[in-house]
Amino acid sequence: MQEPMLSLQKVNKMIGRNHIIRDLSFDVNPGEIFGFLGPNGAGKTTTIRMVVGLTGISSGDIRINDFSITKDYKNAIQYVGTIVENPELYPYLTAEKNLLHYARMSKNVTKEDIKQRLELVRLSHVRDQKVSRFSLGMKQRLGIAQAMLHNPKVLILDEPTNGLDPAGVREMRDYLRKVAKEENIAILVSSHLLSEMELMCDRFAIIQNGKLVKVEEVSSEGQMDVASFYRIEVDEPNKAKKLLLDKYVDEVGLDDEIIRVNVTKEKIGKIITFLTNNDMTIYEVIREKQTLEDRFLEATEGEVS
Numbered sequence: 165m166q167e168p169m170l171s172l173q174k175v176n177k178m179i180g181r182n183h184i185i186r187d188l189s190f191d192v193n194p195g196e197i198f199g200f201l202g203p204n205g206a207g208k209t210t211t212i213r214m215v216v217g218l219t220g221i222s223s224g225d226i227r228i229n230d231f232s233i234t235k236d237y238k239n240a241i242q243y244v245g246t247i248v249e250n251p252e253l254y255p256y257l258t259a260e261k262n263l264l265h266y267a268r269m270s271k272n273v274t275k276e277d278i279k280q281r282l283e284l285v286r287l288s289h290v291r292d293q294k295v296s297r298f299s300l301g302m303k304q305r306l307g308i309a310q311a312m313l314h315n316p317k318v319l320i321l322d323e324p325t326n327g328l329d330p331a332g333v334r335e336m337r338d339y340l341r342k343v344a345k346e347e348n349i350a351i352l353v354s355s356h357l358l359s360e361m362e363l364m365c366d367r368f369a370i371i372q373n374g375k376l377v378k379v380e381e382v383s384s385e386g387q388m389d390v391a392s393f394y395r396i397e398v399d400e401p402n403k404a405k406k407l408l409l410d411k412y413v414d415e416v417g418l419d420d421e422i423i424r425v426n427v428t429k430e431k432i433g434k435i436i437t438f439l440t441n442n443d444m445t446i447y448e449v450i451r452e453k454q455t456l457e458d459r460f461l462e463a464t465e466g467e468v469s
């Protein structure tokens with residue numbers, strides 16, 4: 165197992181008498197994009213502000229590249245790159261000059277680093293153009309190049325696709341996936357766009373009322389130990405329902421002669437064998453696809469993001 169690059173450990177945040185974040189723990193690994201989801205007011209921005217050092221932690225710890233943000237702030241924060249609000253760019257400077265300007269504020273950034281960053285965000289061909297002529301997507305990418313100038317190991321992005329058109333969204337998604345893999349950095353992304361998160365992230369966490377509800381892999385559906393709904397078309401549905409209730413599950417749906425059960429992949433295999441051994445003919449077994457939105461609504465009991 166690789167060490168996580170970002171680790172939240174029982175983080176709590178009180179603002180006045182309000183307990184905003186409660187015992188929040190999760191890890192983000194190098195090379196992965198981790199989606200941070202939750203309904204409005206769940207505590208996403210507060211958490212991100214703690215991770216990037218904009219607000220303090222009431223108790224618990226956040227470790228970045230194994231440095232504690234509470235005990236060793238300077239070392240921890242040097243590994244974090246972020247665009248929490250819109251990227252701060254100077255419209256009348258060119259792309260390259262914007263990066264040069266920021267490079268002066270951070271140590272050890274060379275011209276070669278700037279060249280590489282512009283290549284990585286595919287803006288080399290417009291490096292001499294003024295940022296005022298850039299599209300929003302180009303500005304966002306330049307913002308990311310800027311956030312990555314000091315070679316961070318963790319990139320924190322709050323709503324990175326906000327305001328982008330579909331082509332810009334796709335470009336940003338492809339770009340972030342490339343950055344995560346090629347640079348082996350951990351990316352924490354918050355967003356309201358669940359369909360977007362589904363395409364972009366490897367794993368996701370859902371928080372609600374400041375508490376962690378679940379952490380899952382986006383592609384966990386269909387894994388051995390993750391339950392999904394299955395529809396089974398069988399020649400004797402009533403008999404099948406009774407037998408399944410006796411032996412395998414507490415609840416069996418029966419609609420239009422089709423059996424519906426919520427079980428793991430491992431169990432569906434056993435159920436198929438069991439029904440066949442009981443002289444039934446199975447015509448079809450279909451796993452119902454659950455979108456990230458379905459999983460989000462199920463986890464938050466319908467609270468809208």
Ligand SMILES: Nc1ncnc2c1ncn2[C@@H]1O[C@H](COP(=O)(O)OP(=O)(O)OP(=O)(O)O)[C@@H](O)[C@H]1O
Binds near residue numbers: 202203207208
């Ligand atoms: N400075 C503050 N003083 C008091 N309460 C605050 C403060 N900042 C945030 N809160 C409260 O903390 C809770 C979490 O807010 P936060 O902005 O972190 O949520 P969020 O998940 O980012 O929401 P959204 O999706 O709407 O941006 C909310 O109930 C909010 O009202």
